[in-house]
Amino acid sequence: MTDKRVGMEVSIAAAEAVKMARAECVAAYPITPQTHIVEHLSELVANGELEAEFVPVESEHSAMSVCAGTSAVGARTYTSTSAQGLSLMSEILYIVSAMRLPIVMSVANRAMSAPLSIWNDHSDIMTCRDCGWIQIFAENGQEVFDQTICAFKIAEDPRVLTPAMVNLDGFTLSHVVESIYEVSQETVDQFLPPYKPVYRLHPDQPVTMGAFGMPEIFAEARKAQDIALRDSYSVILEVWEEWGKRTGRHYNPVETYRMDGAKIALLTMGSFGEVAMEAVDRMRKKGIPLGLLKLRLWRPFPFEDIRKSVQGLEMLVVMDRAISTGGIGGPVASELKSALYGQAKRPKIISFIAGLGGRDVPPEHFEEMVGQAMKLKGKRKIEEFYTIGIRGE
Amino acid sequence: MTKPIDQFTWKDIPLGCVVTEAGNAHEYKTGDWKSQRPVVDTSKCIKCGVCWIFCPDAAIYKNEEGYFLANLDYCKGCGICARECWTGCITMVEEEK
Numbered sequence: 001m002t003d004k005r006v007g008m009e010v011s012i013a014a015a016e017a018v019k020m021a022r023a024e025c026v027a028a029y030p031i032t033p034q035t036h037i038v039e040h041l042s043e044l045v046a047n048g049e050l051e052a053e054f055v056p057v058e059s060e061h062s063a064m065s066v067c068a069g070t071s072a073v074g075a076r077t078y079t080s081t082s083a084q085g086l087s088l089m090s091e092i093l094y095i096v097s098a099m100r101l102p103i104v105m106s107v108a109n110r111a112m113s114a115p116l117s118i119w120n121d122h123s124d125i126m127t128c129r130d131c132g133w134i135q136i137f138a139e140n141g142q143e144v145f146d147q148t149i150c151a152f153k154i155a156e157d158p159r160v161l162t163p164a165m166v167n168l169d170g171f172t173l174s175h176v177v178e179s180i181y182e183v184s185q186e187t188v189d190q191f192l193p194p195y196k197p198v199y200r201l202h203p204d205q206p207v208t209m210g211a212f213g214m215p216e217i218f219a220e221a222r223k224a225q226d227i228a229l230r231d232s233y234s235v236i237l238e239v240w241e242e243w244g245k246r247t248g249r250h251y252n253p254v255e256t257y258r259m260d261g262a263k264i265a266l267l268t269m270g271s272f273g274e275v276a277m278e279a280v281d282r283m284r285k286k287g288i289p290l291g292l293l294k295l296r297l298w299r300p301f302p303f304e305d306i307r308k309s310v311q312g313l314e315m316l317v318v319m320d321r322a323i324s325t326g327g328i329g330g331p332v333a334s335e336l337k338s339a340l341y342g343q344a345k346r347p348k349i350i351s352f353i354a355g356l357g358g359r360d361v362p363p364e365h366f367e368e369m370v371g372q373a374m375k376l377k378g379k380r381k382i383e384e385f386y387t388i389g390i391r392g393e
Numbered sequence: 394m395t396k397p398i399d400q401f402t403w404k405d406i407p408l409g410c411v412v413t414e415a416g417n418a419h420e421y422k423t424g425d426w427k428s429q430r431p432v433v434d435t436s437k438c439i440k441c442g443v444c445w446i447f448c449p450d451a452a453i454y455k456n457e458e459g460y461f462l463a464n465l466d467y468c469k470g471c472g473i474c475a476r477e478c479w480t481g482c483i484t485m486v487e488e489e490k
Binding site: 098099100101161198199206207208209210211213214216217220221223224227 | 398399401402403404405406407408409410411412413415
């Protein structure tokens with residue numbers, strides 16, 4: 001069960017979770033705002049608190065390549081990155097997921113340059129949406145800690161064997177001190193036994209990994225990978241349920257807040273869920289039937305949970321932290337529109353883009369989104385997306 | 394291999410496309426890639442084996458009489474053996490079909 005509550009920077013909590021998960025290899029390259037995570041891990045390894053190989057590589061491409069190697073020999077492997085670093089490792093992200101290597105990575109989400117930005121939005125991860133990894137978004141420090149440990153158990157499950165990433169908003173999560181319930185090492189050890197690979201590179205039983213795939217086999221291989229990622233959904237639920245039993249903290253693919261009797265709902269992903277809760281409370285006081293949906297699981301996409309959660313809603317106001325330039329606008333809204341298109345009864349989806357490149361989104365902006373959306377009720381013409389907090393609208 | 398690759402369904406794909414059988418590349422005959430094949434004039438061959446050393450596909454073997462010849466199941470017709478041969482006994486000949 002849970003022990004004491006301690007004040008801790010969220011990056012440190014992520015690193016502590018990796019330590020408690022007994023990672024055996026960490027290969028990483030420092031990049032703001034991920035730096036504190038790997039700095040702390042290198043200290044833990046140097047101090048002998050974590051018995052692992054720490055490989056200080058020369059780039060993120062190398063970081064993920066080292067991870068591919070260490071995971072292939074059967075070591076529990078971890079890395080972390082942000083934005084440009086994530087893009088640089090992009091090529092290997094696709095390779096390790098198709099090779100079914102259960103690497104765990106924290107992505108401290110940051111805007112893609114240019115203009116050069118070190119601040120938070122979700123444009124980095126959206127470039128890697130289809131890389132075949134399990135993708136989880138954390139809302140607060142506790143979730144970062146819990147989800148990092150859960151990610152190892154999910155990824156390494158023999159029914160899954162797919163890499164998993166935990167997204168945490170850069171600075172707004174990575175650099176803040178939060179009070180976090182720690183878990184005893186004993187609890188983590190019981191929850192997360194050592195990794196037992198199905199196949200690994202070992203001279204006693206040679207195998208070839210990452211072989212060439214002719215057109216006669218490639219499509220079947222890709223389909224097998226897609227089915228495995230979709231099927232990981234039930235294991236994710238199982239793992240979260242077990243974590244809930246052991247720690248008292250329960251997680252769902254889609255979290256709901258004040259959805260009872262809601263006709264309108266906001267939908268967020270990541271740390272802005274907590275700000276949106278404040279806006280929901282304020283608007284509920286004014287008698288507006290507003291609720292909130294928080295999307296925790298981005299891949300595999302929880303289609304049924306979403307369809308169930310929006311039942312009875314007239315309007316769904318989606319806040320995106322990235323823009324699909326020249327396209328649909330918000331990637332999360334676009335996904336939701338697709339998920340609900342085939343439903344006989346579905347809410348009107350109003351897409352808002354806010355909080356790009358570290359721009360703050362206070363509760364008033366969420367109220368403004370809902371206010372604007374309500375004005376669109378019954379209107380025929382709805383734009384692909386709207387923006388909030390961008391000057392010159 | 395249990396069955397030809399084009400009969401595998403997605404359910405037959407081993408986890409992560411791992412190849413569990415060591416050395417099964419020999420089942421993959423790459424000889425049909427070539428557009429030219431090496432023909433050896435044994436009267437000029439001095440059995441030095443330089444072609445065997447240079448062949449990037451290890452497709453050259455020594456026959457019972459000690460001559461070095463290409464196994465056409467694997468030879469891709471790159472012509473390196475003909476280029477490197479000291480006596481010029483190897484000629485690259487266009488494949489007819």
